[in-house]
């Protein structure tokens with residue numbers, strides 16, 4: 247049996263069916279170009295009959311990409327099929343993907359059609375689609391809840407009409423791996439002309455089994471196309487995650503013995519692009535593309551990784567597009583990881599005793615602070631950690647007002663060495679007003695060189711974590727502050743940065 251697995255990406259069609267993930271035409275074209283770089287075989291670009299916008303997006307993608315097959319979904323009716331064909335006209339290689347539900351529930355309640363009518367409509371759809379292309383995919387929607395005898399009849403007939411790919415969807419994520427794989431295997435055995443089509447899997451993640459079901463469809467069922475999306479985006483709980491299937495294949499090559507054309511180094515860029523465009527954050531512990539997928543926080547693991555990466559990593563971060571793996575220093579880290587980081591930072595301590603003393607201070611700091619950054623370590627070894635954590639400046643309260651058309655202003659009450667000051671200032675925005683207010687009293691001379699904000703948890707009620715990088719007289723420090731109010735988080739970050747700058751200046755010049 248052929249060992250080439252076709253990767254059919256449906257981020258732009260099923261992925262866009264995630265509530266809240268809709269994309270503009272330009273955004274879809276950007277993603278399609280990235281999918282081409284990733285070297286997917288097929289891009290399902292949308293559902294041409296859904297709207298004029300979707301039609302135009304498919305057309306723009308069909309024009310923009312040359313290598314992958316570009317595909318449009320269409321219901322089993324002439325209007326949808328004609329729209330799909332029209333949208334795909336500019337494509338170098340095109341596919342029409344048509345579908346109709348075959349489960350008793352969907353036929354009776356949703357389509358209000360008898361099985362015979364569904365069978366007839368499926369055949370007519372393939373016959374009509376053949377006017378436009380020879381590359382035709384057919385999906386019996388809700389396949390995993392359909393009756394097998396009826397599926398055999400429908401699929402045999404659509405293949406006879408000219409369908410070249412048979413996709414077996416687990417539309418509602420009801421399947422379990424072994425049964426799903428076995429069903430595909432039996433269908434292929436029972437349908438006399440089954441080898442005239444490529445068999446495909448399309449799984450949803452309602453039970454968290456989409457990837458497992460897809461792989462079972464391939465290994466047990468003999469499917470040679472996997473439909474998947476970047477980050478597992480998709481209707482409800484999502485679809486099969488492309489990155490997980492591809493890396494399972496690459497990592498367990500001896501077991502799967504299958505090849506695909508994906509350039510895995512483009513996986514993380516694709517993941518980041520989809521996340522940024524849709525606004526769907528990738529959970530940190532997501533396989534392959536999560537921020538923690540190659541991060542190590544505990545001492546025993548860090549020690550192992552430093553001795554040989556393979557002790558705790560089954561893939562190389564660089565192979566999927568990360569710049570490197572990450573040793574995260576914190577309270578669970580050990581001496582070896584700490585020493586390694588000192589070396590990377592170019593810090594040479596004179597003796598083991600000094601390293602041990604610094605390590606003890608590091609552990610004390612780590613008990614107070616979730617993640618230890620490089621600058622914390624630099625402060626720590628230069629004896630500044632007490633001052634770094636100390637508070638020359640402290641926020642007492644903040645009020646700010648901003649209104650469309652009005653200049654925002656902020657009132658900040660903060661203390662300098664225990665003495666309270668109140669300052670009011672305006673600015674281009676509320677954060678700028680807050681900084682101006684603090685600076686009107688602190689007069690630090692610091693320059694803000696970077697401002698970034700992250701939601702610590704999803705939702706508008708989440709904490710914002712602000713990082714402000716301040717520079718002064720060649721010194722650069724990061725101040726970090728978190729608060730549900732992002733202006734307050736910014737004020738905390740700014741004052742934390744000033745504290746660090748102050749501690750450095752004070753060390754050089756104790757009378758300050």
Ligand SMILES: CC(=O)SCCNC(=O)CCNC(=O)[C@H](O)C(C)(C)COP(=O)(O)OP(=O)(O)OC[C@H]1O[C@@H](n2cnc3c(N)ncnc32)[C@H](O)[C@@H]1OP(=O)(O)O
Nearest residue numbers: 263293295296297321322323345346347356357358387417
């Ligand atoms: C499992 C999947 O992911 S399937 C893809 C799901 N994606 C989408 O639905 C996104 C795009 N959809 C849309 O924009 C719209 O639903 C459209 C344009 C397709 C149809 O819109 P409308 O004509 O207003 O119909 P509406 O969505 O309300 O209902 C769907 C109709 O299609 C029929 N239908 C559903 N599937 C099929 C099919 N595969 N073939 C033929 N007809 C079908 C339904 O029975 C229903 O018909 P009815 O109006 O006679 O009751």
Ligand SMILES: CC(C)C(=O)C(=O)O
Nearest residue numbers: 345385387415417448
């Ligand atoms: C159209 C089909 C393939 C689909 O998206 C599903 O059944 O989930």
